[in-house]
Amino acid sequence: MPWTEKHRPKIFDEVKGQSPAVGKVMEFLRNFPSRKKAIILHGPPGTGKTTLAHVAANESGAEIFELNASDFRGKNKLDEVLKPALEQQPLVKKGKIILVDEADGISGFEDRGGISELLRLIELSNYPIIITANDVWQKKLAPLRKKSELVQLKEIDYKTIKSILIGILKKENKFIENDVLTRIAINAKGDLRAAVNDLQTAAGIEKSEISKISFDERNKEIDIFNALRAVFKGNPVNDTLRVFDSVNMPIDEIILWIEENIPLEYKGEELAKAYDLLSRVDIFKGRIYKQQYWRFLVYENILLSYGISASKNPSIISRGNFTSYRKPSRILKIWLNNQRTAKKKSIAMKYAKYVHIGEKRAMAEFPIIRQIIKSNQKIQKELKLDEEEIAYLKKH
Ligand SMILES: Nc1ncnc2c1ncn2[C@@H]1O[C@H](COP(=O)(O)OP(=O)(O)OP(=O)(O)O)[C@@H](O)[C@H]1O
Ligand SMILES: [Mg+2]
Known part of the structure; x- marks a missing residue:
């Protein structure tokens, strides 16, 4: 529950x-x-x-x-x-x-x-x-x-959130370290549902697992930092096209990193050019999602690597050798969350429509709904679930 x-x-x-x-x-x-x-x-x-x-x-x-x-x-x-x-x-x-x-x-x-x-x-x-x-x-x-x-009703301040989280942990007879609690409370940005959900997740993860996750994150950051440096500071050469290949990150997430960091490197006309390219990437992205033109992924990649790199003004020779790139924290969080819940959401929506309840309620009651649908192929058919959605049910 x-x-x-x-x-x-x-x-x-x-x-x-x-x-x-x-x-x-x-x-x-x-x-x-x-x-x-x-x-x-x-x-x-x-x-x-x-x-x-x-x-x-x-x-x-x-x-x-x-x-x-x-x-x-x-x-x-x-x-x-x-x-x-x-x-x-x-x-x-x-x-x-x-x-x-x-x-x-x-x-x-x-x-x-x-x-x-x-x-x-x-x-x-x-x-x-x-x-x-x-x-x-x-x-x-x-x-x-x-x-x-x-x-x-107002966003709830993080101290109040934290005290609620502590109360819940007490009732659940669980312990989570103080600084993790603080982080969850601040991250929630006034949303108690998000905080309580994060708390439940954190309480279900082994301590060693938590540190492993952050370690993976760190490796990923080193990769993306290097790739960004190559794009923003290096000359556009053919190898630039492959710079994101070794970054272990979905392209949508890479877009967020580029978008966040363009203004740290480019000024004036080059900045405008780079953002213009990004907007084109967005158009391709929309077509990929809507019309399933996966081929367009190639163009996304080209624009993001060579395109962004070639937007810079070649007459500016010195760009400084170190820029501390920023993590697109807030948007990234939303995006990651959406990715995680996308399948769940599409299943919940179909179910909600079918039994005439609100989508949010279906999301909230998803654990139970999942049990109902999971073992019943007749319902799966009735809801017109696709293969991926059925696979999701089996896996989770
Ligand atoms: N002020 C609060 N005090 C204690 N717990 C709260 C409070 N607000 C929210 N919660 C916790 O968060 C959960 C979600 O809250 P609720 O469903 O009331 O949010 P909501 O404002 O209706 O959100 P939405 O706009 O998404 O419908 C509750 O089940 C409860 O656990
Ligand atoms: Mg509500």
Whole structure:
């Protein structure tokens, strides 16, 4: 079971670093019904929006009725979904709270008008509605903002994150060194879900393994540093074409390194030229992904090596002999993460669509979903999983 689920707060007291938001939600529910029937919890990922909605229901003894973007797709869909829920009186619990999770995913007015369905829901509902969204200021949500109270959740500071991580480790009876904890907390950049996931990963890795990983990383860095030096400082010669061959790194990652370091070496016109080439690399990249023209990989490689090298102004002879290249840390992290989760995501998406749940929920419950699909070829067929996806299921 993912720790993010296992240790999801159940009571207000466990929702950390968000006390103004917690207060506002409590007040909203206490005063209901009042002028506004809906409240929007908005803020960056992993800061407790969905959690706070569930906690609020739990604390007020209400039953939660959850809707997601797909319930707003197409007119009348909503009525179908809501009818049994609104007619049926809950037997045990006092009331209901309607949760519209991840409103960012609802379509705007132009295409089939999911948002107008949501507005209709607010109009008709006798129950308080809690809506969550990452970006509440996008245009399509403007009419929704008028009808709702806005509550912002903030990125959680790293010290608070760290103390939450320590609490979880205690409950799990596990130990992780202090500086690793600090690193995880800082790396998360306010996203508690990311931090808790990293924590679970780190807790499952042997100590010796952690150091091996960083050692591999270091070797890779020496390789890429040398290659960058050859491209940026050396003259473009035929051998330049092969400079990235010995770097043990996927080409997309190499692109990030080049992009990060061009301005450390080139100035003025040469800088513009180099970035122009990079933008062309991006176009090839898009075609490779979309149309599967793998042949274009060759051009990517040529542009990145010889092309970038030949962008420099030949009249500048001295370039200094040492540049300390920068690691494209933030983007790289996102990219690596995406690579790791790409297959998982595509499987989760197919599953989510099939059983009508949100993509994020499918991702969160993936360990269970995987078990269901893994052993059942009929479901695999039904979901139209491709060979790679099936292979992924078997391997993980
Ligand atoms: N303020 C918090 N206090 C304690 N734990 C938290 C908090 N925020 C998030 N978490 C942890 O992170 C996990 C994910 O949080 P949650 O699903 O509420 O994020 P979210 O804001 O809804 O993110 P998203 O925008 O991606 O939907 C929770 O299960 C919990 O373990
Ligand atoms: Mg959420």
